Amino acid sequence: MSVESAAPSRPAPKPSLHKPGSQSALRQLNEQRIVQALATGGPQTQAELARQTGLSTATVSNIVRGMSDSGTVTTSPTTSSGRRALSVALNDNGLVAVGIDIGRRHVRVVLAGPDYRVLCEEAIPLTAGHTAEEGLDAAAELLERLLTESGTPRSALLGAGIGIPGPIDRRTGTVVQGAILPEWVGINILETFSERLRIPVFIDNDANLGALAQVTWGPHSSVENLIFVKIGSGIGAGLILNGALYYGNVGITGELGHTTIDEHGLICRCGNRGCLETVASTATMISLLERTSHRPLTAPDIVQLALGGDTATLRVLDDAGLAIGRAIAHVANLINPELIVLGGSLTGLGDILLDPVRRGLLRHAVPVVGESTTVSMGSLGDRAEALGGVAVVLSQPSLSSS
Amino acid sequence: MSVESAAPSRPAPKPSLHKPGSQSALRQLNEQRIVQALATGGPQTQAELARQTGLSTATVSNIVRGMSDSGTVTTSPTTSSGRRALSVALNDNGLVAVGIDIGRRHVRVVLAGPDYRVLCEEAIPLTAGHTAEEGLDAAAELLERLLTESGTPRSALLGAGIGIPGPIDRRTGTVVQGAILPEWVGINILETFSERLRIPVFIDNDANLGALAQVTWGPHSSVENLIFVKIGSGIGAGLILNGALYYGNVGITGELGHTTIDEHGLICRCGNRGCLETVASTATMISLLERTSHRPLTAPDIVQLALGGDTATLRVLDDAGLAIGRAIAHVANLINPELIVLGGSLTGLGDILLDPVRRGLLRHAVPVVGESTTVSMGSLGDRAEALGGVAVVLSQPSLSSS
Numbered sequence: 089m090s091v092e093s094a095a096p097s098r099p100a101p102k103p104s105l106h107k108p109g110s111q112s113a114l115r116q117l118n119e120q121r122i123v124q125a126l127a128t129g130g131p132q133t134q135a136e137l138a139r140q141t142g143l144s145t146a147t148v149s150n151i152v153r154g155m156s157d158s159g160t161v162t163t164s165p166t167t168s169s170g171r172r173a174l175s176v177a178l179n180d181n182g183l184v185a186v187g188i189d190i191g192r193r194h195v196r197v198v199l200a201g202p203d204y205r206v207l208c209e210e211a212i213p214l215t216a217g218h219t220a221e222e223g224l225d226a227a228a229e230l231l232e233r234l235l236t237e238s239g240t241p242r243s244a245l246l247g248a249g250i251g252i253p254g255p256i257d258r259r260t261g262t263v264v265q266g267a268i269l270p271e272w273v274g275i276n277i278l279e280t281f282s283e284r285l286r287i288p289v290f291i292d293n294d295a296n297l298g299a300l301a302q303v304t305w306g307p308h309s310s311v312e313n314l315i316f317v318k319i320g321s322g323i324g325a326g327l328i329l330n331g332a333l334y335y336g337n338v339g340i341t342g343e344l345g346h347t348t349i350d351e352h353g354l355i356c357r358c359g360n361r362g363c364l365e366t367v368a369s370t371a372t373m374i375s376l377l378e379r380t381s382h383r384p385l386t387a388p389d390i391v392q393l394a395l396g397g398d399t400a401t402l403r404v405l406d407d408a409g410l411a412i413g414r415a416i417a418h419v420a421n422l423i424n425p426e427l428i429v430l431g432g433s434l435t436g437l438g439d440i441l442l443d444p445v446r447r448g449l450l451r452h453a454v455p456v457v458g459e460s461t462t463v464s465m466g467s468l469g470d471r472a473e474a475l476g477g478v479a480v481v482l483s484q485p486s487l488s489s490s
Numbered sequence: 491m492s493v494e495s496a497a498p499s500r501p502a503p504k505p506s507l508h509k510p511g512s513q514s515a516l517r518q519l520n521e522q523r524i525v526q527a528l529a530t531g532g533p534q535t536q537a538e539l540a541r542q543t544g545l546s547t548a549t550v551s552n553i554v555r556g557m558s559d560s561g562t563v564t565t566s567p568t569t570s571s572g573r574r575a576l577s578v579a580l581n582d583n584g585l586v587a588v589g590i591d592i593g594r595r596h597v598r599v600v601l602a603g604p605d606y607r608v609l610c611e612e613a614i615p616l617t618a619g620h621t622a623e624e625g626l627d628a629a630a631e632l633l634e635r636l637l638t639e640s641g642t643p644r645s646a647l648l649g650a651g652i653g654i655p656g657p658i659d660r661r662t663g664t665v666v667q668g669a670i671l672p673e674w675v676g677i678n679i680l681e682t683f684s685e686r687l688r689i690p691v692f693i694d695n696d697a698n699l700g701a702l703a704q705v706t707w708g709p710h711s712s713v714e715n716l717i718f719v720k721i722g723s724g725i726g727a728g729l730i731l732n733g734a735l736y737y738g739n740v741g742i743t744g745e746l747g748h749t750t751i752d753e754h755g756l757i758c759r760c761g762n763r764g765c766l767e768t769v770a771s772t773a774t775m776i777s778l779l780e781r782t783s784h785r786p787l788t789a790p791d792i793v794q795l796a797l798g799g800d801t802a803t804l805r806v807l808d809d810a811g812l813a814i815g816r817a818i819a820h821v822a823n824l825i826n827p828e829l830i831v832l833g834g835s836l837t838g839l840g841d842i843l844l845d846p847v848r849r850g851l852l853r854h855a856v857p858v859v860g861e862s863t864t865v866s867m868g869s870l871g872d873r874a875e876a877l878g879g880v881a882v883v884l885s886q887p888s889l890s891s892s
Contacts (some may be wrong), residue, residue: 255856255858264858265858312739325824327824329736330731334732336827337863338858338862340826340859343823343824343856344823347823348816348820348854360853417750418749418820419824421748421749422743423736423738423743423825424739424743425738426739453748454742454762455760456657456667456740456742457745
């Protein structure tokens with residue numbers, strides 16, 4: 089694996105000098121530099137901070153005063169080379185990691201501390217077919233609002249881990265064709281988000297973040313090989329192999345939704361035919377059921393109808409589950425994970441969906457593999473991807489030395 | 491990953507005390523202990539060797555004299571705690587690793603030095619349907635013959651890496667159902683081989699060893715993510731992920747041959763229906779072609795017929811290649827490797843097989859994945875698996891410290 093694809097890329101945050109309010113943007117950037125220097129190097133004097141960040145001692149002194157007032161850092165008198173000096177230490181409980189999940193119809197933002205305690209979170213709806221710009225605007229505004237509501241200063245932000253529902257080519261940092269968000273294809277999201285949010289940004293596929301959440305926040309921290317399958321408008325998987333997220337060659341892994349199920353089936357948005365998504369995504373279920381329901385349906389409606397015993401919905405779910413089981417049987421045959429966790433908007437279905445998935449797995453896997461693979465429903469619900477974004481930020485090497 | 495499944499298991503060699511010639515077997519075992527102690531701990535005195543192996547100083551002195559005569563070790567005078575002593579050092583060029591590949595119709599043995607130079611190798615035919623005992627006998631006899639012919643003393647043997655054409659449950663060390671060698675199912679091969687060969691033994695699936703050979707002996711040493719697909723009587727894959735062999739949960743990975751291609755196809759030996767092996771293994775090709783050829787065919791015959799332009803053979807290969815391409819498209823979608831290498835008995839076909847495989851890959855993979863995945867024919871031919879066996883022995887941590 090190349091260095092570029094080994095972990096979410098981390099660009100230096102860029103000042104947005106061409107935008108209004110660039111003075112305050114510059115100050116925020118300088119605060120951020122000082123936070124990063126303290127997170128990486130531990131407590132140090134103002135003079136040391138000035139040397140490390142390249143800022144003047146006057147600027148450092150000015151910023152440290154503000155950060156001390158807001159509780160981000162604590163200062164204490166010390167001596168350096170025989171002179172009086174001020175030692176600056178980061179307040180761990182003042183640091184905050186951001187997780188952002190951008191879906192086809194929603195954006196969710198989570199703020200959490202280095203102890204993985206969630207400070208606040210909120211999800212807001214987006215219109216389907218939103219542009220990248222609109223999605224980004226919504227995420228940035230929601231983040232600002234949560235910062236204000238929770239009284240979190242911008243200087244406390246360690247960075248944001250952002251999940252996108254589409255394959256990301258890690259060579260270029262762009263969303264490639266086959267994404268649930270066709271409007272985002274070709275945009276360099278890493279650059280776009282970094283410039284807009286003005287904090288270090290880590291972009292990843294949403295299913296990868298969901299997988300990371302299972303072994304970080306979920307009950308599966310001891311599992312070495314785990315596949316997280318997100319079932320929604322699209323179907324994608326995140327792979328934890330040998331205890332770490334696996335990225336492969338160019339970063340496009342877990343494209344489970346494009347397993348051929350029916351060689352002569354419907355055309356898929358990826359350009360092939362009869363992919364798993366054309367028979368088992370929530371979009372497919374909805375279009376099958378709307379033919380007889382004569383009213384617009386959503387994923388929560390499917391859960392509602394199934395729990396109420398609607399036969400057509402149960403049949404559609406059974407067929408979808410069998411197809412998903414067949415696709416994950418191929419994954420199990422190849423990868424032999426301990427555990428496959430299902431996530432996405434249908435987790436509330438429980439055994440209604442799990443049963444046909446398990447039947448499909450046992451029907452299509454090599455017997456000893458099928459029998460030794462556990463399939464369960466994710467317990468983090470819609471929050472998995474944003475929580476995974478927080479986990480990406482908190483797992484950065486610079487933090488473990490703070 | 492559990493410690494047991496992290497690397498090929500390495501049992502202590504057991505003396506075969508119940509067999510004729512146990513006196514010489516015991517001496518060989520003691521020699522082996524001394525070689526292992528020197529490989530692990532570096533040069534040391536005879537007294538230190540005695541302490542480390544638990545052997546008497548008289549036994550150590552006796553064995554060291556013989557090993558010095560045969561060129562396995564070099565001795566030199568030294569002092570230890572003020573007394574004269576004899577320092578014993580392993581001669582690197584005297585050490586030999588063994589690679590053994592056991593197939594349905596053949597066994598191959600390779601001897602090579604720590605510099606990966608092949609000293610000698612030979613393959614002999616086996617009757618199809620041989621018992622585990624017969625296969626093991628043939629391997630042991632061929633090994634003895636090669637040792638005699640090359641003048642290699644048993645004490646120079648570091649161990650043997652052995653490839654088996656079937657899934658191995660690493661929890662128990664047994665071949666599980668679905669193996670090409672049904673007669674071997676349920677046998678604890680690690681124990682059986684260790685007792686019989688009386689050297690440290692490492693058992694692995696043959697496709698895993700083939701994959702290891704590609705990055706060790708082949709031209710692909712810089713590839714981090716490589717899939718080796720062995721096409722023969724069965725179809726299996728070995729996975730190099732992030733630069734190392736990947737074993738998953740219980741060790742049964744790469745079961746590509748059991749990808750469902752035709753939901754209502756022929757019954758497969760694994761118990762499922764329409765698996766890739768039922769449409770693309772050499773056994774299937776042979777049974778299709780024998781209907782009209784009216785004579786018994788072998789895999790080399792298929793290569794011969796295709797190179798001669800036989801239309802039926804070319805059609806059978808085209809259909810098989812497309813199906814293999816479809817299965818590896820699912821692998822590429824999931825794992826996103828740089829390179830997929832085809833091995834097995836059909837490598838002589840070159841583009842005749844590669845072309846339909848590539849067409850199948852592009853037809854069924856997510857476009858950007860299909861386009862960024864290279865498929866090539868292995869250059870090590872029938873030797874890949876046995877060479878991989880040598881690589882397993884030479885990659886043991888004890889050797890790197892010698």
